[in-house]
Amino acid sequence: MSDFFTIALLTATLRLSAPLVFAAMGGLLSERSGVMNIALEGFMLVGAFSAAAGTYYTGRPFLGLLIGTGAAMLASVIHAFWSITLRGDQIVAGTALNLLGAGIPAFLLQRLFETAGGTPAVARLPTIGGGLNVLVPVAFLLVPLVHYLLFHTRAGLRIQAAGEHPHAAESVGVDVARYRYACVLASGALAGVGGAYLSIGDLSQFTVGMTAGRGFIALAAVIFGNWNPVATLGATLLFGAAQAARVQAQALNLPISQDLLIALPYLLTLIAITGLVRHATPPAGLGRHAATE
């Protein structure tokens, strides 16, 4: 019984962490390059909806995944254009995109499917056993990849430079805007995959508001992980475990308040952001614009 419980908790943790890992790695790249990204939630919603709709029309979940990723990337182009090219306020841009991410799927649900709550059921991505879909290993492979990119490549050095001190980077000829665009687009794509994971990986439909703040939790994980890929992975696992604990406690009928359990991941997020933020050192140039004439 106890072994079964442990294994169940473990797989549930992996299952619930994976979408957070996608979004968090995206957010980490964007922020490391100096662009604040509170729009992850919006990107995830766009990704989740477009993946479900894409799968509905093509009948093929992999195409749906591609469509979801592309759509979220398109949304991130708006963020990049506003934040980098127009040198606008990055928080305002992010807020606008979160509103769009909530509004557009709801609107399109009406137009395309004439429903308000969610899409019809669609096919799901294949599973690899234990109730885990094929994207789960991809999520965890992503972490060493991002780590390598940031700390062991020329591109990584320049991304960090753009995020730490955009003027200094420009003074030695680094095209700050280009690296920032690439990172913001990557964040859109990855958050989009995270969204698709929810709608066509974990479930088999899109429902309104299905991300339930996961984009913000992913962002909290980035801060909690001090903008380091491996530590951020640890943070997403912690948040995932908190969600898993709730599911398991429900299943086992443990005498713990349901409300408290439901609130647990969000409470953890709050604690991470308020309590630990003091010790975190964000990229020094986060939110600062480059100097180009």
Next chain:
Amino acid sequence: MAERSADGPALAVEMRGIIKRFPGVVANAGIDLIVAKGEIHALLGENGAGKSTLMNVLFGIYHPDEGEIRVDGRGTRFTGPRDAVGAGLGMVHQHFMLIPRFTVTENVILGSEGSSTFRLDRQAAERRVADLAEAYGLRVDPHARLGDLPVGMQQRVEILRALYQGSRTLILDEPTALLTPQEVDELYRILQRLREGGGTIIFITHKLREVAAISDRVTVIRRGRTVGTRVTSETTATELAELMVGREVVLRVDRPPATPGEPVLVAEDLVASGIRGEAALRGLSLTLRRGEILGICGVEGNGQAELVEILAGLRKADKGRVILKGQPITNVDPKALRRAGLSYIPEDRHNRGLVLDFSLTENVLLGNADEPPFSHGGRIDGDTTQALTQSLMEQFDVRAPSPATPARALSGGNQQKLIIARELHRQPDALLAVQPTRGLDVGAIEFVHKQLVQERDQGRGVLLISFDLDEILDLSDRILVLFQGRIVGEYLSGHVSRTELGLRMGGRGGDEHAAVAD
């Protein structure tokens, strides 16, 4: 191919007839700058004379409206810093363009890493950087995190980076601003070594002493125009000063000896931590007397900011006491401090001294608004305030069209004069002056210095905190040296050399009779 002018040596940089306009201002109104290969050429001018604009033009950051630029004899039209670097120019910025969190090597190679996008051979890069440092005698550890290095060392990293990028002509923009005198000497040695190796150096400064110490030739610019080029050994400080300012200048502050009275402001054993929780003040004590200017010198970041903020009521001390006229005022809010007789001329006039979008009258009201004659019973007396502002403007030579002009429209010197007018109007017992002449031109500096001496002679205590050692030496009656949050030396004016102060500022030297707080 380097072209030779008819009779002179090969030229590294030729800038002729450079004109650069910005909306409403002509920053460069016709500048000629001719720099020969292998010389150290000083570019001398006051703040706002157009030095930085000229260098940005040379470096391809700005595009000149008119004029011709040749580098190594070749006509150029740089579209950005990258082109300038490609042509063999290197810039050492006044505010270093370095990344504190990166290592020395990462800072040096950034932008010219010599590997492809998804590779980075750190070890090879470290070796290259170490070899280069060795070849030019620039001692610096390639693995060190830049943020952990002292300022002088960070500057060496900037020089090293320029050399790494293949610079043959090095431009240094006010390179001594943040250095201790010893670090300045070390910089001079490095520059001379580079010159011996065939390098060319353009040294931008507004300090006559530096021109004499390091340059072979000097070009003086004033109000956007070249006013002369001289061979350094054939000119005098007086001639250069007159060229720079455009009239006769008094190079020394004329002041009678001080007659210090009773203590007016006393700090005892102040302990405070900085923004990142590090120990910023570690038991600092000082006594300011009436009728004296007490100068505090030290390298930036040794606790000046924390000391100022505690004295001005903007930060709480963890331990220790502050006493004004015998009354304890430790950790009292700024309003009560002002009432008690302390005035404060902040270092940053844009963020702390003024509200730039307020009119001059409104700025004079700041900190005075709830007291007569500015207000009565909570109602501001507009007419009186306006009249008072007008009279302060005349008294302190604030040049502006009217009291209703926004502070933003004024020059730095006039803004500073307005702050001083507001603060001195209160007739304080103690005056806290932090970098009171930063970024001002010679005329405004003279004025501010004269005001401070006048305040002293009226029996006020003036606490002067400045990173400019010349200002400290010129004005102070007594000098304290601040190092790592403590006073490590105390000297009477005229009884100490720059060298001694410099050693103290760097945490070294010192003899027994100097008062060392422990």
